[in-house]
Amino acid sequence: MKYVDEFRRQDLAKKVSRAIHNEVDRGRRYNLMEFCGGHTHAIFRYGVQDLMPDNVRFVHGPGCPVCVLPVGRIDNAIQLAQQHDVILCTYGDMLRVPGSGRKSLLKIKAEGADVRMVYSTQDALKIARDNPGREVVFFAIGFETTTPPTAVAIRQAQAEGLKNFSVFCNHVLTPAAIQNILESPEVREIGSVLIDGFFGPSHVSSVIGSQPYEFFAEEFQRPVVIAGFEPLDVMQSALMLIRQLNEGRHDVENEYTRVVSRDGNRKAKALVAEVFELRRSFEWRGLGLVPYSALRIKSAYAGFDTEKRFDVPAIQASDVKGCECPSILRGVKKPTDCKLFGTVCTPENPMGSCMVSSEGACAAYWTYGRFRDPTTAREASA
Amino acid sequence: MCLAIPAQVVEIDDVSDSGTVALGPVRKRISLALVDDVSVGDFVLIHVGYALNKISPEEAERTLALFGEAELVEELAAAPGGGAT
Numbered sequence: 001m002k003y004v005d006e007f008r009r010q011d012l013a014k015k016v017s018r019a020i021h022n023e024v025d026r027g028r029r030y031n032l033m034e035f036c037g038g039h040t041h042a043i044f045r046y047g048v049q050d051l052m053p054d055n056v057r058f059v060h061g062p063g064c065p066v067c068v069l070p071v072g073r074i075d076n077a078i079q080l081a082q083q084h085d086v087i088l089c090t091y092g093d094m095l096r097v098p099g100s101g102r103k104s105l106l107k108i109k110a111e112g113a114d115v116r117m118v119y120s121t122q123d124a125l126k127i128a129r130d131n132p133g134r135e136v137v138f139f140a141i142g143f144e145t146t147t148p149p150t151a152v153a154i155r156q157a158q159a160e161g162l163k164n165f166s167v168f169c170n171h172v173l174t175p176a177a178i179q180n181i182l183e184s185p186e187v188r189e190i191g192s193v194l195i196d197g198f199f200g201p202s203h204v205s206s207v208i209g210s211q212p213y214e215f216f217a218e219e220f221q222r223p224v225v226i227a228g229f230e231p232l233d234v235m236q237s238a239l240m241l242i243r244q245l246n247e248g249r250h251d252v253e254n255e256y257t258r259v260v261s262r263d264g265n266r267k268a269k270a271l272v273a274e275v276f277e278l279r280r281s282f283e284w285r286g287l288g289l290v291p292y293s294a295l296r297i298k299s300a301y302a303g304f305d306t307e308k309r310f311d312v313p314a315i316q317a318s319d320v321k322g323c324e325c326p327s328i329l330r331g332v333k334k335p336t337d338c339k340l341f342g343t344v345c346t347p348e349n350p351m352g353s354c355m356v357s358s359e360g361a362c363a364a365y366w367t368y369g370r371f372r373d374p375t376t377a378r379e380a381s382a
Numbered sequence: 383m384c385l386a387i388p389a390q391v392v393e394i395d396d397v398s399d400s401g402t403v404a405l406g407p408v409r410k411r412i413s414l415a416l417v418d419d420v421s422v423g424d425f426v427l428i429h430v431g432y433a434l435n436k437i438s439p440e441e442a443e444r445t446l447a448l449f450g451e452a453e454l455v456e457e458l459a460a461a462p463g464g465g466a467t
Binding site: 001119121122143202203206236268 | 383384385388406432434435442448449
């Protein structure tokens with residue numbers, strides 16, 4: 001497959017790996033946080049960690065939208081489907097995420113609720129057109145990548161005069177979350193979590209561009225390299241971060257130039273700005289309330305806002321006891337530090353969101369067997 | 383969630399702002415509402431049924447060349463008297 005196979009070539013991976021081994025300073029450690037679950041997945045699937053020197057460590061971040069959605073919002077979706085008799089449409093990732101009382105959208109579907117998995121917002125619109133007598137709610141989640149398609153759907157629904165379609169908006173923003181991690185006491189207090197540099201997200205950046213990262217590269221003096229999702233992209237970006245750290249620089253660099261520009265996708269950004277506005281704050285699992293970190297639908301499109309059309313109460317719900325998802329999402333703990341990991345919590349029977357989504361750190365550890373790796377086990381027990 | 387796959391545009395329908403992409407033998411109808419100036423033959427990133435961005439063939443080549451260069455720097459550094467500063 002073009003633009004995929006060549007970025008997975010083993011011979012090139014060996015070259016980049018040799019260059020990294022050659023250029024690292026043996027006297028220091030390099031803690032590099034990949035914000036995005038897509039990178040976590042690439043690192044595990046292709047064994048990128050094994051191609052790094054011992055003093056280069058990947059710290060997994062909260063960039064998995066399924067993982068960071070608080071339990072209360074899942075409970076809201078379950079209530080909508082059960083109590084308001086709506087057709088609830090959502091992306092496949094959301095179906096198995098446990099809400100309160102171990103309920104999930106998949107379980108309530110089995111009990112008779114009308115929950116439908118869609119591939120695209122266009123599918124949700126079609127369901128609304130085909131069922132004019134029913135209320136259709138699109139349970140929208142995701143970062144800046146998934147937001148523009150939701151904006152297109154809302155505009156299209158308005159243009160078509162679809163009266164039975166609304167969006168339960170849970171779209172969140174990447175820069176706000178990275179800033180929150182950098183400002184957290186764990187990162188500020190020396191010795192608990194050290195993050196020396198960041199891999200910037202691939203496809204989020206294709207929409208927002210590289211410009212939004214310039215502020216915190218400067219403010220927090222940490223280098224950022226925007227990296228593609230293929231294993232060679234991740235390795236080359238690690239090399240670029242290592243070079244910056246060796247030289248004492250903290251710039252925003254872009255490895256994923258085949259897709260990402262400084263300004264991003266202007267058309268997509270304009271559509272998002274037309275339909276959405278910032279929420280004053282939004283709860284993230286693991287990070288708590290993060291100011292200006294999520295979007296809501298503007299009042300001009302209130303007719304398509306599920307939270308205006310239905311009673312959607314704020315629900316305070318807690319995670320399953322013993323689940324370490326919150327600490328794992330902040331990069332403070334590893335999946336192997338969680339008592340539930342691999343015992344009662346597996347992808348077939350997930351207790352926490354990080355085990356559900358393929359982008360979650362727990363699912364990546366489990367799927368690619370990294371927890372059986374002697375180095376990982378040693379580190380975990382250290 | 384943010385994963386996207388590169389695919390080639392084989393057909394464009396200006397009226398509905400959509401198109402068809404080919405991924406090996408698979409063909410899929412996608413929305414082109416988020417991108418400008420797409421032509422048949424272009425590679426685009428597909429995400430939840432939408433083309434998110436065009437892929438630049440020139441930049442892809444440049445990045446691939448960088449992977450090879452990494453070793454060149456290494457060789458220079460390893461050579462006696464050489465240095466990659």
